[in-house]
Amino acid sequence: METTQHRVVATGHADWAGTSTQYQYIGPDQNKHAERVSWKGHAEAVRRFITDLLKQKPPALTDLSHLAAVGHRVVHGGDYTTAIQITPDVRSRIEQLRTLAPLHNPPSLETLAAAEAELPNLPHIATFDTAFHSTLPPKAYTYPIPMKWTRDWGIRRFGFHGLSHAYCSNQATNMLDRPRDELRLVICHLGHGCSAAAVQGGRCLDTTMGFTPLDGLMMATRSGSIDPGILEYVQNNHGLSAEQVGHSLNHDSGLLGVSEISGDLRQLEEAANDGHELAQLAIGIYVHRIRQAIGALTVTLGGIDALIFTAGVGENSSGIRRLICSDLECLGLELDTEANTACQPDADIATKSSRGRILVIATREDLTMVREIQAIIDLSSQGPGGVPQVTVSKSNDKLPGISNS
Structure with a gap:
């Protein structure tokens, strides 16, 4: 996605819930390329999407150096109230929250590992579905349970x-x-x-x-x-x-x-x-x-x-x-x-x-992610025509997969 005009350059989606994987790619010309493929898993999905960004005609990117950052949607961010660049410590804290969002955080972590392996020189930014709700007042986020559970174990409404x-x-x-x-x-x-x-x-x-x-x-x-x-x-x-x-x-x-x-x-x-x-x-x-x-x-x-x-x-x-x-x-x-x-x-x-x-309203979580990422990354890294590019990964709410834009 271009970060200035918020124009989606390309999207990819992989769904391997069935006996075979359904893969779809839509490039800059908006033509849809859909096929059944033999592979499954986040690493293969990431590799295929990055290949398509470069190889499909017309190419979405002429070179991976045009990418400025990779953004990741993380459902449970715990105490994080804003997007943040992912470090080993941040990854560890997200890992600790996986049991609280068992349908969501594990696929996000798998996608992150695959994306970091393919794009190791780019900043990877986590955006959190919990962050918007950090403005909840104590009377809304505190459960009527023993205060020790809240104070010592961090149990609260996120x-x-x-x-x-x-x-x-x-x-x-x-x-x-x-x-x-x-x-x-x-x-x-x-x-x-x-x-x-x-x-x-x-x-x-x-x-x-x-x-x-x-x-x-x-x-x-x-x-x-x-x-x-x-x-x-x-x-x-x-x-x-x-x-x-x-x-x-x-x-x-x-x-x-x-x-x-x-x-x-x-x-x-x-x-x-x-x-x-x-x-x-x-x-x-x-x-x-x-x-x-x-x-x-x-x-x-x-x-x-x-x-x-x-x-x-x-x-x-x-x-x-x-x-x-x-x-x-x-x-x-x-x-x-x-x-x-x-x-x-x-x-x-x-x-x-x-x-x-x-x-x-047709929701655009990807736009929210890009706006948050823009506040963090150094926009001096420019994409084609002077426009920074951001790759966004969102693990599907229902099925394991990758949806990049």
Whole structure:
């Protein structure tokens, strides 16, 4: 990506969840090159993408010396509140957090190792999904547990999807053409993982995800918030180990667990329309919990100026948006049904008479990453035509892989 005009030069994606790897590369001419390949793993994905940057026609880069830095999305950054250049100490601290984000930090570390091996002379910068939520006040981030756990073990609410929430906060300010300081936003990041955040004046005041990305809203395969007594019960009365419980809550719960069909809302909406009762129940729980969160976060803000939908489900499912916005007139939010159905992000889908706006924003975590990286790297290293280039790696939220832009 060019760091001045924020123009994406090339993207690559590898998905090896199936029996073979699906690899896709899109170059500067926007032509898509897709194929099945025999290799799997982060190292091979990194090597292939770097080769394509140089060898595909037209080449995205004429020489790797045009790269200024490599940026890495790291989901759990612990106490890090800003992006930081990765050193052995930083890598060690990220490694220590891998058990708190088991679906995310391990792939990030594997991608980092592969990228450092291929591009050893470039600065590698970590950007954190937790950093945006570092503005949470103590009453929001402190759990009502023994203070020793908080003080000595660092157990607190961190929050996630911060790169997305930060981008949507900035984009909403532009779309509404109002001073950031006066805006009260509730942002719903609804994808494979889901979280909502209360943002006032560009600062996060509360968010639904917590110590780990397992907390909060119901997700594709993650449970979200449940009674902690359930964990004690299934271990003591049904013989489940802590490891089995953790696996079930991360991989076998949420939409998949309730519906027993899929964690993909597109499939569940089709099944629900065909009368599948568990698919209908799963969607009902999903919508119910999101609506609860919107109400709670609106109270935290003392009102709402805009409700924002983003990420895969939030941007693309008019049906889910319609269900969530049903009867939100009590919060001053009135959905325009036709605008919602025809929506192409970025768009305002509230009625003209609605006191608060309802926005659908195509999230750009890569832009947030580049802006943070720009604040750290020495931009004297120039790319073609005097434009610095940054390679960005983002481990897929659902599947192991690499998505570079």
